[in-house]
Amino acid sequence: MKNNDWKDRLGMVYSTNPDFKYDTDEEQEEETLPNEKQSLRISLDKKNRGGKVVTLITGFRGKNEDLVALGKLLKVKCGVGGSAKEGEIIIQGDVRRKVAGILANEGFCKIKVI
Numbered sequence: 001m002k003n004n005d006w007k008d009r010l011g012m013v014y015s016t017n018p019d020f021k022y023d024t025d026e027e028q029e030e031e032t033l034p035n036e037k038q039s040l041r042i043s044l045d046k047k048n049r050g051g052k053v054v055t056l057i058t059g060f061r062g063k064n065e066d067l068v069a070l071g072k073l074l075k076v077k078c079g080v081g082g083s084a085k086e087g088e089i090i091i092q093g094d095v096r097r098k099v100a101g102i103l104a105n106e107g108f109c110k111i112k113v114i
Contacts, residue, residue, distance in 0.1 A: 032062025035107035042096050042103075043114040054082070055096050057089040057103075070106075077102050 038060060045056040057074070060067050064085075071084025074091055078098055082091040091099060100113050 030062065032066040036109050038062075038108050039110040039112075040103060040108055041112045041114060042099055044094055044096060045090075052092070053094050055091040055094060055099055057091070057099065058087065060087060060089070073106070074099055074102060 040057055040059045043056050043058070045054050046052070060070065067087065067089065068084045071082060071089040071091075074089060075082050078091060078093075078095045080092045080095065082089065084090070096113050100111050103111050
């Protein structure tokens with residue numbers, strides 16, 4: 001549902017044109033690149049996690065829904081928890097090799113394990 005709040009239009013000039021579209025500077029989500037063209041980096045991360053180790057997958061280019069779907073697939077196949085947001089997937093534990101294998105089976109060619 002679209003929010004039609006007057007606060008979103010603050011600073012806009014009034015137009016009598018009924019087809020006028022307000023430009024709100026919202027960023028459009030880019031289209032998801034095919035799996036073969038994605039360049040993903042898999043790394044181990046411990047910073048700001050209370051000493052816990054997580055596998056971090058970065059470099060995904062595309063829509064947030066596709067990122068969440070890929071994160072869910074990786075979590076289910078690895079049998080662990082995690083999250084997918086802000087362009088990165090966090091998988092609990094050190095499962096870098098397993099994640100790399102799963103991504104290779106899904107058609108991702110450019111995978112770099114750090």
